[in-house]
Amino acid sequence: MEIVKTVEEMEDIFRIAVFQIWNQNPDTAQNQKRIRFPYGSDLKNTDSAPTWKKNEDVCFIYELPQDGSYNGLSDISYALDKSKRDFIEVDEHTDIHALLFVNYGPNAYECARDIRDGFKRERIREFLKKHHFFVVPPIPAIKRVPELIHGQWWNRADVTVVFHEYVRREEPIKSIESVTVTAMAVTANGKELKKSVKSEIR
Numbered sequence: 298m299e300i301v302k303t304v305e306e307m308e309d310i311f312r313i314a315v316f317q318i319w320n321q322n323p324d325t326a327q328n329q330k331r332i333r334f335p336y337g338s339d340l341k342n343t344d345s346a347p348t349w350k351k352n353e354d355v356c357f358i359y360e361l362p363q364d365g366s367y368n369g370l371s372d373i374s375y376a377l378d379k380s381k382r383d384f385i386e387v388d389e390h391t392d393i394h395a396l397l398f399v400n401y402g403p404n405a406y407e408c409a410r411d412i413r414d415g416f417k418r419e420r421i422r423e424f425l426k427k428h429h430f431f432v433v434p435p436i437p438a439i440k441r442v443p444e445l446i447h448g449q450w451w452n453r454a455d456v457t458v459v460f461h462e463y464v465r466r467e468e469p470i471k472s473i474e475s476v477t478v479t480a481m482a483v484t485a486n487g488k489e490l491k492k493s494v495k496s497e498i499r
Contacts, residue, residue, distance in 0.1 A: 315412060331354070387465065401453050417432075
């Protein structure tokens with residue numbers, strides 16, 4: 298079974314994880330735009346200006362693929378398929394993701410601190426483990442970076458968390474169905490005699 302996630306699937310996993318950290322329901326109306334992915338699977342919102350109010354708590358999640366010592370390593374193995382006839386090439390490797398959680402609003406720092414501490418909790422780690430994500434410690438300190446927008450300072454606090462993702466890909470390799478062997482012999486008078494034999498592999 299392949300274990301490869303789309304961008305949309307990854308977004309949904311981390312969206313749910315953050316709401317679990319905050320002990321909030323992600324399906325309520327007031328939480329529909331609480332967490333956003335500015336460069337994710339949904340690029341419909343192209344406004345350059347903020348589309349939320351200054352007194353609203355909003356969290357943007359930036360998914361940033363990373364290079365690392367694990368990225369270039371693959372464990373290649375082979376297994377028989379269900380029919381026990383063909384082989385499957387199995388490629389298992391690790392992808393590295395650095396997620397930047399950018400929090401705006403009056404409670405930006407508190408929200409960022411909850412996220413930082415939440416990814417240390419066992420229940421959150423178990424949820425991520427089910428989806429083949431693993432937190433890479435240590436988690437760096439929170440950064441307070443107030444942002445100047447239209448002449449006003451907006452409260453902002455960022456926290457970055459690195460994750461390892463287990464990925465498994467499969468590639469069918471067909472077995473040899475038949476082999477044709479051609480034998481050639483030269484007689485005393487110089488004539489060539491050829492005979493082909495087709496061998497079926499069952």
